[in-house]
Amino acid sequence: MSDLRPRSRSIGGIARHGRLRSSRPIVTVLKFVGAAIAVVAVSAASVAGIAVAGIASKINSVALPGEKQGPPPDLGSFEGGFNVLIVGSDTRAGQGGQFGKDDGVLNDVTMLVHVSEDQSNAVAVSIPRDMVVPIPACPREDGKGNYNSMSAQPINNTxxxxxxxxxxxxxxxxxxxxxxxxxxxxxxxxxxxxxxxxGVPVCVNGPLIDNYSGINLPKAGSYTLAGADALAFLRSRHGVGDGSDLGRISSQQVFLSSLVRTVKSNDTLTNFTKLYGIATAASQNMTLSNSLKNVNTMASLALVLKGIPLDRITFVQYPGTTGVSGVYEGKVAPLTSVATALFAKIKADESFSLDSGTGRGSVADPNTSPEPSASATPAPSSSASAPAPTPTADAVTGVLGQTAADYTCSKVNR
Structure with missing residues (x-):
């Protein structure tokens, strides 16, 4: 346990209720939503904008262990399935003074996106930042040996x-x-x-007012959020679900699923100004594996993601729970049996449904419409909980989440 280097700061319990420092919740949420934005940014932006040489040349890259760099595919010729890891960093370096000063570097977002071999569906698995997991021996950045393995550490220390x-x-x-x-x-x-x-349309099932994050949505309904309002919505923990981080994850998936719908909409995919803006922001603020940096590779993967229907893009939480003692005290403990069943389905590229609900911080939208609302004016909404889903033969019991086609509302914490 002692091999952690000084630049990794200590992690508090998952259910902290004291007033947070202004910089910390911003960092936490930005990284989480950054994961999904990164996925769709690579998807939409690389096709229309990132091929511009001036943008692509600004991307930083690093090597992954055992990484093989074969010839890049021809544009649109990528075959088979693939996995992409999206990581959100809370580094303050080069980020501006508004986020405070902190030398720590944590991955507050860790999301694995799996695309099936036949490229017909995608699953994005969010791993809770405080989930305690084994950390293997990791190569040193200078290539000289490895850091020691560890049996139990929060994954956001990696x-x-x-x-x-x-x-x-x-x-x-x-x-x-x-x-x-x-x-x-x-x-x-x-x-x-x-x-x-x-801006991203979101729905709440009641007044969402959280003085800790600054969000103020005065009544149930739909809102289109951008900028500071979007950040306040995403960093709200006390205002949604049961006030825990796991509740916040499902509330954030309300935003993430709507974000995917927004980016995949014709309004975005045919708007060069938007695509160029996303591509420029991505190139200036992302580090890619060497295997992903090539423009043709990015664009080819993007074309695969772009072609997957919304109802076949699924957001799930890695199965976990709070309230466990020992090394999991104040952290998240994996639910191993549920995770094993989930990843057996993912590895086999078998379709599955979710029969356990969307999570602690969201409910079904009772006013689901064919298209996301573009209005910032609240629309009437119900605070009723989502009806219990009917189990199906291919369901993975105990896995929480939703598809990008599911319209859900954040469940306010009353």
Whole structure:
């Protein structure tokens, strides 16, 4: 346990209720939403904008362990399935003074995106930042040996411990999936890309007023959020679900699913100004694995993601729970049996449904419409909980989440 280097700061319990420092919740949420924005940014922006040489030349890259760089595919010719790891960094370096000063570097977002072999569906698995997992021996950044393995550490220590490569190795060990592609995003990139998207429609099932984050949505309904309002919504923990981080994850998936719908809409995909803005922000604020940096590779993967229907893009939480003692005290403990069943489905590229609900912080939208609302004016909404889903033969019991086609509302914490 002593091998953690000084630049990794200590992690508090998952259910902290004291008033947070202004910089910390911003950092936490920016990275989480950054994960999803990064996925769709690579998807939409690389096709229309990132091929511009002036943009692509600004992208930083790093090597993954065992990374093989074969010839890049021809544009649009990528075959088979693939896995992409999206990591959000809370580094303050080069991010501006508004986020405070902190030498720590944590991966507060760790999201693995799996695309099936026939390219018909995608699953994005969010791993809770405080989930305690084994960390394998990670290569030192200078290539001289390895850092020691550890039996139980919060996964968000891996970025500080051994960089993006260490996070990738840890997720490979946890999931059993090989990770050939990885991307890291800073929160300045999230700010710029979320602005470039032009706002994201969200729904709440009651007044969402959280003085800790600054969000103030006075009544139930739909709102289109951008900039500071979007950040306040995403960083609200006390205002949604049961006030926990796990509740906040499902509330954030309300935003993330709507974000995917927004980016995949014709309004975005045919708007060069938006795409160029997303691509520029991504290139200036992302670090990619060497395997992903090539423009043709990015664009080819993007075309695959672009072609997957919304109802086949699924956001799930890595199965976990709070309230466990021992090394999991104040952290998240994996639900191993549920995770095993989930990843058996993912590895086999077998479709599955979710029969356990969307999570602690969201409910079904009772006023689902064919298109996301573009109005900032609240629309009437119900505070009723989502009806219990009917179990199906291919359901993975105990896995929480939703598809990008599901319209949900954040469940306010009363």
């Amino acid at each position: 970025l500080a411990y051994g960089g993006l490569a260490c996070t990738a190795l840890t997720v490979e060990k946890l999931t059993g999936l090989k990770i050939p592609f990885a991307a890291l995003i800073t929160f300045q990139g999230v700010i710029q890309m979320s602005t470039a998207v032009g």
